[in-house]
Amino acid sequence: MKLEMICTGEEVLSGQIIDTNAAWVANTMMELGIEMQHRITVGDRLDDLVQAFIDRSHHADVIIINGGLGPTSDDMSAEAMALAKGEPLVENVEWREKLIEWFSRNNRVMAKSNLKQAWLPESAVMIDNPVGTACGFRVKLNKAWLFFTPGVPFELKHMITEQFIPFIKAEFKASENTALKKLLTIGHGESSLADSLADLTLPDGVTLGYRSSMPHIEIKIFARGDEAIRQLSSVTQEVKAILGTAVVADDKPTLAAEIHQRLYQSGFSLSVAESCTGGLVTSQLIDFAGSSSYLHHGLVTYSNESKVKVLGVNPQVLDDHGAVSIQTVEAMAKGAREILDSDYALSTSGIAGPDGGSGEKPVGTVAIALATKNAVYSQMIKVSSRSRSLVRSLSAAVAYDMLRRALLDEAIIVDYPSIKRFDK
């Protein structure tokens, strides 16, 4: 099956939006063993859309078209498809009713322009969108099925998962079984990961891929065919043995997701005191529904005065050792934990840059502590100072990993590849 994609919209073509939809779709299909073969990005020009639909319908079996289903005049995917096919637009009564019902249910006044979203090419099969006002549709042209999806990422993902994947599974019988194992790593660059795994002999049908999503790199171990699938688990064990502490989670998109699941299931409570990470440790957990069951509070004590007044850090500690020190983060973690007697507390303090570094403590120096009911563990690391956001996200990842290791009763302070650790 030859899969292609056509992304529409001036804002995507002109770079005002970075096209994460395209990457998400290609990635998602890859996990089903279907490679994206070609992608065109066109603006909101009717001629360009029509030409792209006709041209690619001679090459592809299936084309996912993304965007251009909205109510405004620059949304012209349906009109372009009707022109490409040489047929009129016809109002889809079912979707018209749904639109009216949707606006009434949400207590919103429907603009006239919204009714445009019910007009589809005559031969189109309408595709339900239970999470938005733009229905999808599909049309057969030449050898290809053109499958139209909304540009809103949330609606696109819903439609691909619930409608597109079942459609292509039914239309083009999936030939071979595939399986995928994902390992989340920290500390390695992509090329050093590839170098570390270069000597690994992979069974036929097993391939490795890497996806960089800083501060993580995800390793994908892909197995195609029953024999390869049988060997997936032993290959995974070999990869883990080679990479050691760099592997921090199995089949989780982020360390925050790993921590959320463990805390949510265990019933342990957490408090967080952040300085340089600026709320990142807290907010990544709060992104998950249910986090209120274990998260007591996240105190972003950015100023020294706040560390003293909110967390009870002794001002003498700040004077003697500075805000970025083992002593300060240990006092921060203890203070945050004691306020509500939480089971665990994490704290961070560091120099995210671009300013504020010194010879002794350059930009990228970060102190991190974990307090439990019985002890405090801490370390001071130096991460690549390439960007403020990377210093913060990698520091948050190391903090999460300390907690993860504590929850697993493993050693809490360990060496990671490429992350330098200062002695106390």
Add this chain to the structure above:
Amino acid sequence: MKLEMICTGEEVLSGQIIDTNAAWVANTMMELGIEMQHRITVGDRLDDLVQAFIDRSHHADVIIINGGLGPTSDDMSAEAMALAKGEPLVENVEWREKLIEWFSRNNRVMAKSNLKQAWLPESAVMIDNPVGTACGFRVKLNKAWLFFTPGVPFELKHMITEQFIPFIKAEFKASENTALKKLLTIGHGESSLADSLADLTLPDGVTLGYRSSMPHIEIKIFARGDEAIRQLSSVTQEVKAILGTAVVADDKPTLAAEIHQRLYQSGFSLSVAESCTGGLVTSQLIDFAGSSSYLHHGLVTYSNESKVKVLGVNPQVLDDHGAVSIQTVEAMAKGAREILDSDYALSTSGIAGPDGGSGEKPVGTVAIALATKNAVYSQMIKVSSRSRSLVRSLSAAVAYDMLRRALLDEAIIVDYPSIKRFDK
């Protein structure tokens, strides 16, 4: 001048890398008034490359090709171009010497494969790359100049800025001046914005565009030509007059950027106490270097106990009115402000969902307060409950806007389109 782009590389097509190069190039050219018209993304398949080069050379005046200039076997841009043009590859002696010199200067051993990077199509004009080992080149095919650039973002940016832009300026005299004004809005959907502005008569050469970046929608007012540019300011005033409170910033990508700049320049200090927004108000500000000069702390008091112990909220207030109430957020803002006697404090408490709603306070109900040294302002709003992250980001936006209006000495509590406000 018709500009197009062809992006190459399996990792870009398959979504393992999000294509930030494409967005950067399009944005950079747009700022010169040159629109990107079309973009193709192809993998490392020779046939696809050759076909794309030939096809698009009939449409475009200039095509930027990105990637495929490296030393490995999957780098095949030069080979594909030679095939498309029907001419041989020829070693460029100048670049061969540069390669040898580059490796010697960097004390690195040159792999034989690196010499491949000096082989260019016979008619190519070599383009210097002073920051890498892949030279660029350009070739004329049919009506188009195809301009080949390296995939490494740093090298690409250097070549576009130093070589490509001077080339097109010389080759295609810049014809018309352009100017762009951006207005940031909250509260309107894209279609209701378009409806509100439908009756506005735009002068020739002035166009409106919309970019959705929830919880904001940005309106772009684009003027092409000197006469249109002269009218840009009056059109902007008309748009603002029609939209009223929905316009919250000029030429800023987010409200956080607006608040950061105002606080950074004014010297006023801020404390934040967050519940449902979970650190978002704080972390969006901390993303900006320099925020430590005004941000005292951001206290994510997720549990009721934390609101009492950290912020000093009276437990009776929580008992009588609940965590999501005007009384509670007012006490939170006062408490957060008083700890360090900040000039301002913002607080939020709400029901982000998907659970926790009730008949009286459904999911999407959020109370927000702003404390100053003299007074406390508060409101309780109901935002669309479509997603947890939208409830949080829109609540943060309304909180920022209260502070923005306070800094401008404007009314602090106002009605926004589509955001329902409860009476106290």
